[in-house]
Amino acid sequence: MDSIVFGPVPSRRLGLSLGVNNVYNKYCSYSCVYCQAGRTTRLIIDRISFYDPYKLVEAVIREVEEKKPDVVSFVPNGEPTLDKNLGLEARLIKERISVPLAIFTNASLIYREDVVEDLLLFDIVSVKVDTVNEETWRKLNRPHPELSLEKILEGIINFSKKYRGKLITETMLVKNMNTSIEEYEGIADYLSNIRFDKAYIQAPIRPPAEKFVTIPDKDDFLIAYNIFAEKLGENRVEVLNYPEQPLFKFSENLVEEVLRTINVHPIRLDYLKYIADKRGANFEEILDKLLKTGKTMIAEYNGKKFIVPRRKT
Numbered sequence: 001m002d003s004i005v006f007g008p009v010p011s012r013r014l015g016l017s018l019g020v021n022n023v024y025n026k027y028c029s030y031s032c033v034y035c036q037a038g039r040t041t042r043l044i045i046d047r048i049s050f051y052d053p054y055k056l057v058e059a060v061i062r063e064v065e066e067k068k069p070d071v072v073s074f075v076p077n078g079e080p081t082l083d084k085n086l087g088l089e090a091r092l093i094k095e096r097i098s099v100p101l102a103i104f105t106n107a108s109l110i111y112r113e114d115v116v117e118d119l120l121l122f123d124i125v126s127v128k129v130d131t132v133n134e135e136t137w138r139k140l141n142r143p144h145p146e147l148s149l150e151k152i153l154e155g156i157i158n159f160s161k162k163y164r165g166k167l168i169t170e171t172m173l174v175k176n177m178n179t180s181i182e183e184y185e186g187i188a189d190y191l192s193n194i195r196f197d198k199a200y201i202q203a204p205i206r207p208p209a210e211k212f213v214t215i216p217d218k219d220d221f222l223i224a225y226n227i228f229a230e231k232l233g234e235n236r237v238e239v240l241n242y243p244e245q246p247l248f249k250f251s252e253n254l255v256e257e258v259l260r261t262i263n264v265h266p267i268r269l270d271y272l273k274y275i276a277d278k279r280g281a282n283f284e285e286i287l288d289k290l291l292k293t294g295k296t297m298i299a300e301y302n303g304k305k306f307i308v309p310r311r312k313t
């Protein structure tokens, strides 16, 4: 049960974020080409029960008390709203702690009333809007065939009318997939219909599911930013195309903590070395232990080496 809580990891948006991995690896309604958790193995849209919600909540509370994160985030290696116990878990956690509760969803099920009810319980909701173009959506996010982009986009607008917490949007740019002026204008026009707090434009900075995924050029981000800022206001747009600082807050059992974390959040080897050095541990030994578990491997991406879960390529 403990393996479903990881970190805290440094979040570029939220500070130190204790992660809750509330679905099994990798149950998702999308199989995004850039997913840092690898290809989706169970492409589903039915909400099901994953972990015992009471045990999940106990694990979260225990880690919050020990590690004192800035925020608790449901950010699994899959889609968090597939968990049919999500609302119960959010309610139970909020009864016990005052740390803000966040969720990062691809929003694919937001057309459902029960999903909206669950999301309304969170203090911070992040929704994915990589494109408003059906063809791009199918190629980039590779959704479950029964999903409809139109219903999702309409669902996000309806949700934003009801929601009183902090709503953020995430747009991941992948070179030559959604990096055109038409794409940027389409997304920005769409977002102008939504009551949101911040629109983040992101880059795939960690090893992606597909090798062909490439980080866009600086100019792509500049053009996207300018179009978003013009239509939405400068203070509501931010580009996140840089890595976070290596400020992970791990306990003494570094190998175990890294194993839990990389299921969702691959870690750069230079960061792992920084963390090991800081606590006087031997980096080579830690790396050796991680690789000998048979559960991890080293992946190279964009000139950097990462420790990631062992995957079929």
Ligand code: SF4
Pocket (backbone or CB within 6 Å): 028, 029, 030, 031, 032, 034, 035, 036, 037, 040, 076, 077, 078, 079, 106
């Ligand atoms: S990036 Fe998120 S939505 Fe896309 S496949 Fe990965 S877990 Fe699912």
